[in-house]
Amino acid sequence: MKGLILAAGRGTRLRPLTHTRPKPVIRVAGRPILHYAVDNLLEAGIEEIGVVVSPETEKDIREALSGYRVRYVLQEEPQGLAHAVAVAQEFLGESPFVLYLGDNLFQKGIRRFLQAFQEGVSAVIALVRVENPRQFGVAVLEGERIVRLLEKPKEPPSDLAVAGVYVFTPEVFPVIQNLKPSARGEYEITDAIQGLIDQGKRVVGVEVEGWWKDTGRPADLLDANRLLLEELPSRLEGEVEASQLTGRVVVERGARVVGSTVIGPAFIGKGAVVEGAYIGPFTSLGPGVRVVRSEVEYSILEDHAVLEDVALRLQESILGVGAEVKSRNGLPRAHRLILGDLSQVELA
Structure with missing residues (x-):
């Protein structure tokens, strides 16, 4: 067959x-x-x-x-x-x-x-x-x-x-x-x-x-x-430093988790960087993702996506390959968006 x-x-x-x-x-x-x-x-x-x-x-x-x-x-x-x-x-x-x-x-x-x-x-x-x-x-x-x-x-x-x-x-x-x-x-x-x-x-x-x-x-x-993720067994192959991991968490080889909290089930892919961040349940980070001084849960961040210095927690979200979500410091205090067709954004 x-x-x-x-x-x-x-x-x-x-x-x-x-x-x-x-x-x-x-x-x-x-x-x-x-x-x-x-x-x-x-x-x-x-x-x-x-x-x-x-x-x-x-x-x-x-x-x-x-x-x-x-x-x-x-x-x-x-x-x-x-x-x-x-x-x-x-x-x-x-x-x-x-x-x-x-x-x-x-x-x-x-x-x-x-x-x-x-x-x-x-x-x-x-x-x-x-x-x-x-x-x-x-x-x-x-x-x-x-x-x-x-x-x-x-x-x-x-x-x-x-x-x-x-x-x-x-x-x-x-x-x-x-x-x-x-x-x-x-x-x-x-x-x-x-x-x-x-x-x-x-x-x-x-x-x-x-x-x-x-x-x-x-x-x-x-x-x-x-x-x-509910069926994924824990696997820690990357670097974990000064961080708290709770539940079933996968940290793939080459990934770094520093000064962060990760609550499983969660997946952190190869070469990803999690720094000063909170990764909540049912979150997957693809290869090369960066989550820095931000919070995310029940989300998918695809390869090389970036979430950095965002004040509010990101949830029920999908960031595509190379997508970036960052805060804007200084004046004017405004949102700056570059969105493709059929994109969806909710701003608090």
């Missing part, structure tokens, strides 16, 4: 964070989201892994996965998930395969879905119960068998949403070849699954165990960071 990770999307709901790089390389609990997808496939015994990228995402995805052995498949235009599968047909060949959305996180991995993929089953679909199924593809079940899929229905027939993992046989390829674009101009994977159902194929739904996260919005990223 092979694995296919989709990482060609533009992540429009996470702009401005994704204006310059793709969502799957954003770090949660210190690691790119994409790493968790690859690790879940490897843990399930899948060693041949392809990653679908676009011309815009390829460079960043390759850099993020430089330590992994994967194949790259180029999707020139964003024409939907089913189109991405069709583009990867040469790589997949006649093998059954796992389709994995690269921005999804599963607490307990994907073995459960592979175990349900038995003889006579054409597809296994991961399902999760959600409070507002109108935002998702929704499955109608008879026993374990899916008999109908509806994409973002106004009146959902169930609370079982389609999550980001699917297992297919090659039977799905001719169905995809006969698909027509949806109203939004894309070839939908839900339409391909419905095509299998309409042919009388056995499509099985399996509920997700543990938590599942689609990291589509800033609040989802922060919550995913929280959930992953």
Whole structure:
């Protein structure tokens, strides 16, 4: 069996964070989201892994996965998930395969879905119960068998949403070849699954165990960071001087924590500097981050971000790569902001 990770999307709901790089390389609990997808496939015994990228995402995805052995498949235009599968047909060949959305996180991995993929089953679909199924593809079940899929229905027939993992046989390829674009101009994977159902194929739904996260919005990223940090064991490899560390804290090699308070769970990445600062629970600092004479909690600071001499505590915040938040001393007493499209700022 092979694995296919989709990482060609533009992540429009996470702009401005994704204006310059793709969502799957954003770090949660210190690691790119994409790493968790690859690790879940490897843990399930899948060693041949392809990653679908676009011309815009390829460079960043390759850099993020430089330590992994994967194949790259180029999707020139964003024409939907089913189109991405069709583009990867040469790589997949006649093998059954796992389709994995690269921005999804599963607490307990994907073995459960592979175990349900038995003889006579054409597809296994991961399902999760959600409070507002109108935002998702929704499955109608008879026993374990899916008999109908509806994409973002106004009146959902169930609370079982389609999550980001699917297992297919090659039977799905001719169905995809006969698909027509949806109203939004894309070839939908839900339409391909419905095509299998309409042919009388056995499509099985399996509920997700543990938590599942689609990291589509800033609040989802922060919550995913929280959930992953709750499971992270302490690890102190960097320099800690005249500081108080409480709870589960990771200080990676090359990081410095001086005269500070860190309350876990928290992650401090390689080369980060924390000086005269407070790092509160559920905070991740990426490589090279600087937090000096400032306070931050329940936040993600990405690579080389800077938080310096800020009087009020930063919380529920995400600072992108190289972003800087500093105080301004002297006159005139004013805020100075340089913000990209779709940025958000709250000033006290």
